[in-house]
């Protein structure tokens with residue numbers, strides 16, 4: 001067991017859960033088995049996040065580009081999502097997990113949308129950890145939707161171009177009200193962001209691991225958190241400035 005320092009923990013962890021298909025292929029199994037095993041990792045990581053006391057966890061579960069996949073795989077993923085939400089509701093309630101979904105949710109099958117809505121509604125009073133699933137999510141599409149929303153406000157005369165600030169843009173993203181991710185984890189060894197959180201990731205610490213998502217469990221998660229705690233986040237300042245500011249805080 002690793003020693004984590006509570007004050008140094010990230011407030012928001014985002015994960016690109018990748019490698020389910022390869023996990024299955026290595027075992028001569030169908031890709032769907034990989035997704036099922038991946039759902040077990042989701043369960044374990046959500047539980048661990050809540051236990052450690054991290055307030056925000058966002059999981060990239062289905063991208064806008066994933067609609068390109070074979071129809072049967074999309075169907076199986078949707079079914080799995082529905083099953084997962086139903087099976088996890090009790091645990092979410094017991095553990096104070098507030099659930100939400102971001103992305104072009106209206107593109108998902110109606111029955112999936114209904115279960116999503118129900119889960120959001122039932123878990124809305126919960127206050128411990130916010131679990132966000134990014135579904136039919138794309139960073140560029142999110143920015144496009146935000147630009148449209150802002151343009152409409154300008155057309156209506158509610159704001160002018162001079163009112164466009166980082167804050168206004170952030171307020172019009174799907175992630176309005178959420179802090180930017182402090183730590184991004186990507187499993188399966190791929191070193192790319194695949195259209196995830198393009199705006200939000202400006203100063204996010206990135207942790208890549210070759211471990212495939214179905215094998216990414218508690219121990220691996222703790223390793224990522226431990227590594228995050230060792231990083232020095234400078235946000236454009238110098239290392240000395242960061243050390244100075246820290247020593248002033250410590251006084």
Ligand code: IPE
Nearest residue numbers: 017018019020021022023061
């Ligand atoms: C991640 O695993 C799950 C989704 C993108 C839905 P993949 O299905 O992408 O697995 P690989 O990358 O093919 O191994």
Ligand code: IPE
Nearest residue numbers: 016017018060061062063194
């Ligand atoms: C990224 O994984 C999307 C999710 C994990 C939901 P992909 O497997 O779709 O990414 P690429 O295509 O390898 O970049």
Ligand code: MG
Nearest residue numbers: 018019020021
């Ligand atoms: Mg993949």
